[in-house]
Amino acid sequence: MSNKLIFELYSEGRVGYRFPEQDVPAKPVSEFISGGVKREKAASLPQVAEIDVIRHYTELASKSFGVDAGFYPLGSCTMKYNPKINEDVASFPEFADIHPLQSEETVQGMLELIYKTTESLAEITGMKWGTLQPFAGAHGEYTGMKLFKAYFKKTGDTKRTKVLVPTSAHGTNPASAHISGFDVEEVQADERGLVSVESLKEHLSDEVAGIMLTNPNTLGLFEKDIVEIAKLVHDAGGLLYYDGANMNAIMGKVRPGDMGFDVIHLNLHKTFSTPHGGGGPGSGPVLVGDKLIPFLPVPDVKKEGDTYVLDCSKPDTIGRISGFYGNIGVIVRAYAYILAMGSDGLKKASEMAVLNANYLKERLKATYHLAYDNTCMHEFVLSAETMKEEFGVSALDVAKALLDKGIHPMTIYFPLIVHEAMMIEPTETESKQTLDHFADVMLEIYKKAKDNPEQLKAAPVLTPVKRIDEVQAAKKPVLRWISE
Amino acid sequence: MNIPGDLKYTEDHEWIRVEGSVGYVGITDHAQHELGDIVYVELPEVDMEVEKDEEATSIESVKAAAPVNSPVSGKIVEVNEDLEDEAELINKDPYEAYIFAVELSDPSELDDLMDADAYKEFLEK
Numbered sequence: 001m002s003n004k005l006i007f008e009l010y011s012e013g014r015v016g017y018r019f020p021e022q023d024v025p026a027k028p029v030s031e032f033i034s035g036g037v038k039r040e041k042a043a044s045l046p047q048v049a050e051i052d053v054i055r056h057y058t059e060l061a062s063k064s065f066g067v068d069a070g071f072y073p074l075g076s077c078t079m080k081y082n083p084k085i086n087e088d089v090a091s092f093p094e095f096a097d098i099h100p101l102q103s104e105e106t107v108q109g110m111l112e113l114i115y116k117t118t119e120s121l122a123e124i125t126g127m128k129w130g131t132l133q134p135f136a137g138a139h140g141e142y143t144g145m146k147l148f149k150a151y152f153k154k155t156g157d158t159k160r161t162k163v164l165v166p167t168s169a170h171g172t173n174p175a176s177a178h179i180s181g182f183d184v185e186e187v188q189a190d191e192r193g194l195v196s197v198e199s200l201k202e203h204l205s206d207e208v209a210g211i212m213l214t215n216p217n218t219l220g221l222f223e224k225d226i227v228e229i230a231k232l233v234h235d236a237g238g239l240l241y242y243d244g245a246n247m248n249a250i251m252g253k254v255r256p257g258d259m260g261f262d263v264i265h266l267n268l269h270k271t272f273s274t275p276h277g278g279g280g281p282g283s284g285p286v287l288v289g290d291k292l293i294p295f296l297p298v299p300d301v302k303k304e305g306d307t308y309v310l311d312c313s314k315p316d317t318i319g320r321i322s323g324f325y326g327n328i329g330v331i332v333r334a335y336a337y338i339l340a341m342g343s344d345g346l347k348k349a350s351e352m353a354v355l356n357a358n359y360l361k362e363r364l365k366a367t368y369h370l371a372y373d374n375t376c377m378h379e380f381v382l383s384a385e386t387m388k389e390e391f392g393v394s395a396l397d398v399a400k401a402l403l404d405k406g407i408h409p410m411t412i413y414f415p416l417i418v419h420e421a422m423m424i425e426p427t428e429t430e431s432k433q434t435l436d437h438f439a440d441v442m443l444e445i446y447k448k449a450k451d452n453p454e455q456l457k458a459a460p461v462l463t464p465v466k467r468i469d470e471v472q473a474a475k476k477p478v479l480r481w482i483s484e
Numbered sequence: 485m486n487i488p489g490d491l492k493y494t495e496d497h498e499w500i501r502v503e504g505s506v507g508y509v510g511i512t513d514h515a516q517h518e519l520g521d522i523v524y525v526e527l528p529e530v531d532m533e534v535e536k537d538e539e540a541t542s543i544e545s546v547k548a549a550a551p552v553n554s555p556v557s558g559k560i561v562e563v564n565e566d567l568e569d570e571a572e573l574i575n576k577d578p579y580e581a582y583i584f585a586v587e588l589s590d591p592s593e594l595d596d597l598m599d600a601d602a603y604k605e606f607l608e609k
Contacts, residue, residue: 396547413547419518470546471572474523 016050075423078270111308126257130287140265140284145180210239230260252347352428
């Protein structure tokens with residue numbers, strides 16, 4: 001496999017096209033393009049033949065890794081299979097070939113789909129209504145925090161400047177609260193790995209706007225005290241935000257709305273099987289309970305008789321948070337998935353996701369240290385701490401060794417409350433054979449760590465790029481090719 | 485694990501070396517070891533007021549970003565600018581590579597900190 005960039009294949013005059021003979025009089029470019037807009041120097045585009053271009057892209061494709069290429073147990077990210085029927089539906093010209101500036105009456109089908117997707121997601125989460133506009137999970141969190149702000153501004157309760165997050169929270173939670181102008185306070189986890197109700201009580205006051213929680217939490221454990229937590233926060237005048245990152249564990253089983261949450265975001269690219277990774281495109285719909293509906297972003301899709309309309313007439317809205325209506329193609333895919341699965345199918349998906357995670361946990365826990373030994377939900381966290389002490393092999397080395405086996409590594413060094421964390425989420429779409437293969441590989445890596453740690457520290461050796469220098473990659477990344 | 489006897493320590497793994505009314509603050513050998521290769525140190529601004537046990541700044545390693553709390557209250561009077569280009573100095577010698585210096589507003593706060601023996605015991609717990 002060549003590691004050459006397309007720029008390095010350059011050969012002066014080599015082209016992949018031929019223009020027809022010119023049959024009109026020639027005119028200089030400056031007659032068409034004037035002033036400072038015209039390039040002074042030719043762009044240094046690679047001069048290559050068509051076959052070079054094809055090989056270049058084929059090679060890039062063969063180097064990339066996704067769910068379609070192999071097992072991808074990246075904890076917290078729910079890398080489930082993306083059914084190809086979603087792609088079929090999204091490519092229907094009625095969805096793919098419309099424009100956001102078309103008039104409402106010409107896009108009734110799309111508006112109906114937006115309306116019904118919102119309705120379905122509200123039903124699945126136990127909320128009342130929402131917006132599909134946010135482009136990703138963190139954008140959903142930001143929208144949720146704006147809703148917190150707007151709510152307290154309306155009620156005149158403006159001294160509520162603090163947002164609580166548990167120590168096991170996703171890093172995006174404190175970041176979203178902070179960027180929305182709140183001060184962040186951490187609530188401790190107890191020995192069970194769950195939110196400490198005692199610690200929560202100490203933090204609650206009339207200055208607290210609310211709490212951001214993930215349930216199940218980032219350790220893959222269900223927050224059993226959630227009803228008590230919700231009551232305490234509500235009694236203190238605060239609101240509850242649900243980070244939907246781990247929704248794949250509970251669909252059809254329990255609903256955040258019923259747990260007492262006021263706002264939730266979902267990650268369609270996790271739970272609802274739309275493509276994920278490589279930077280997106282993501283989608284992070286936000287759903288709310290009754291009291292936050294007036295503040296939702298505009299435009300909202302409303303149904304008037306048999307007609308769907310875009311409604312911008314919300315006096316208390318937080319405004320627009322997307323140029324048009326979010327990553328619409330992703331929303332079409334998610335709706336296709338919801339319809340294909342049905343309510344029983346979604347419930348079964350969550351059951352299988354939890355079963356698969358518990359199966360892997362049981363196969364690995366006698367060998368690897370299990371941070372919190374309890375029945376897990378859709379993911380669990382192992383720790384390489386003892387391994388590091390005994391053999392000098394870290395979570396990073398285990399992750400690198402998996403690359404040589406054609407498996408995408410699990411999430412490492414997160415959550416932060418577990419040292420040398422390895423967070424594993426198999427998802428429901430993997431067979432027992434795949435799970436067993438992964439467990440066997442993990443056990444083999446452990447044996448190698450014990451017998452031959454130096455070999456593991458050199459991994460990966462079978463990938464196009466070997467072990468990278470992470471310090472240099474973070475400090476002095478080489479991001480573009482520069483001609484000599 | 486290297487724990488010099490002439491420093492004071494916090495439970496968040498910062499050390500402080502007091503010279504007159506100024507305390508030099510860095511992170512301990514244990515902390516740099518846990519964080520792994522440090523790639524970036526955010527230096528606080530000189531003249532900024534800091535509170536005891538409150539976040540003064542943060543450092544980033546290949547694994548994570550971590551807050552650095554000030555062990556004492558006071559005003560930042562100096563920052564270690566060498567760390568701007570060479571964050572790895574903290575990995576090389578965590579007790580030489582201080583991050584910032586604070587002019588102590590209440591020297592009695594030092595009494596709350598651990599000495600080397602207490603910190604060693606704290607780590608072993």
